[in-house]
Amino acid sequence: MTAPALIALAHGSRDPRSAETITALVAEVRKMRPDLRIETAFLELSKPSFGSVVTKLVKAGYDEIVVVPLLLSDAYHAKVDVPTAIAEQTSKHEGLQIRATDILGLEPAFLEILDLRLREALKTARVRELDALVLAAAGSTDPLANQAVARLARLWGTHHKLPVKAAFATATPPATGEAVRAFRGEGRRHIAVASFFLAPGFLPDRATELALEAGAVAVADPMGAHPELARTILARYAVGAVELVPV
Template sequence: MICPTTPPMVAVAHGSRDPRAATTVTELLRAVRVRRPDVPVLPSFLDHAPPAPGRVLDGLARDGAEHAVVLPLLLTAAYHSNTDIPGVLARVRSRHPRLRLRTAGTLGPHPLLTAALERRLAEADVRPGSPDTAVVVVSAGSSDASANATVAALADRWRSRGWWDTAAAYASAAGPTPAEAVTALREAGAPRVVVASYFLAPGYFTDKVGDAALTAGADAVSAPLGAAPEVAELVVRRYDEALLTAREAAAV
C-alpha cells in the first residue's frame, strides 16, 4: 500500500533510444531521493523507453494510492508538457477517478538551471562570466515559439553575468543552429566561444550539437545538466510547489 500522507512523485522524462538518457534520469532521481527520502520517486518516459507514465500511474492506483504528483523533467514548457502529459493524465483519470493527480511545473526556466549550466561549463574549464568568452546556449528546439523564446531569454539574462556575449541556438525546429551561432560570434570577434548544453541527458541531439559546434570552431562544449545538484534541488522544489498550490486551492 502507498502511504496516503506522502504523495508519490512520478517523474516524466522525454525518453530516448540512447541508454545513456535513462541512466542519467536514474542518477538524477537517486539524488532527489537523497534530498527527500520520505517521497516515493518513480521514473517514467514519454517515448522510446519504459515505463510509460500511464502505466506507472495505473500501478499506483492498483496499489491504493490516493494521490500523486506528476513532475515533468522538461526544461521548457512546450508540446510535451502542454499536450502529451495532459492527455496521459486525462486517460488515467478516466480509468481511476479516485486517484487525485497534481501536475508540477516544468523545470525551466529557473535560476538553478543557469547555475547548473555554469557548473557544467566549469567542469569543461570555462570560468563562469569570463569576459573573453562568448556562450551559445543550445537547446533541442521546438515548434512552439514560446519554448524557443524561453531559451533566448535565458541567454539574454545570462549576458549580465559578465560574458563577452551570449546567444541562443537550437538543435532542431528553429534557428540559428549551433554551428551558425558559433560562426556568428567568431565573426563578431569573440576571443573564445563555448557551448552550454541546455539538455537534461545525453543522446542524439547532444552528440549532434557537440560535433557541429566543435567543427564550427567552438572551444568547448559542456556536458548535459544531468544529475547536477542544482537540478536535483529544482525537482524537489517543483514537487513542493505542486503540493503547496494544491493546499492553497483546497483552502479557498
C-alpha cells in the same frame, strides 16, 4: 495521511544514456526525501512508461499522485503530451487524482549548473580564455518557448560580461554551428558552448558536433543529475501536493 506519490516524468530517448541520467537525477531526489514514494517514468521511447508506473502506484494503495514534468521548455510536450497522458490514466483508475506541476523550466539557478559543466569542459580542453558564449537548447516550434531560452542566454551573458547567442538543436535557427560561425565572423576565436539539456542524447550530441565543426573551443555536457535540479523537482512537488488538499 499518506503523502501523494511523486512521479518524475521525462520525455524519453532511444539513447540509453538519457534514461540512466534521469534515473540518477531521481535518485538525488530520493536522497533528499526518503519519506516520499518517488518514481521515474517516461512519456515515450524509454521505460518504465507513465501508465505502468501509475498502475503500480494504484496497486500500492496511492490515490493521489503529483507529476513533475522534467521538461525545460514550456512547449508541445508540456502543453499537450503531459495533459493527455494524465487524462488517459485518470480515466482508467476510478478515484485517482493526478496533479501535474509546472515544468522545471528556465530557472536562473540552473545557470550555476551550466557554469559548473562549462568549467569542467574548459578544464578538459585546457582553455583559459573566452570571448563569446553559446547556449544550446532543444528548440521548439513555439516562438515564445524559444524567446524564453534567448532571455536566459542574455542573463547568462550579462553575468559573465560576454556576448552570448542562443542556439537550437531543432525547429528554429540558429543551430549551434551557425551561432559559433557568426561569432567567428565577428573576429571572436574563443567560443564555448553550454548544453541546456537535462541528459545526453541525439540532440545534445548533434549540437556538440556542429559546434566543434564550426570552431568552438569547448562544449559542456548536459546538466545531468545535479542537486539543484533535484531541489527544484521537490519544490514543484510541494506546490502540487498542496493543490491536492481539499479546500
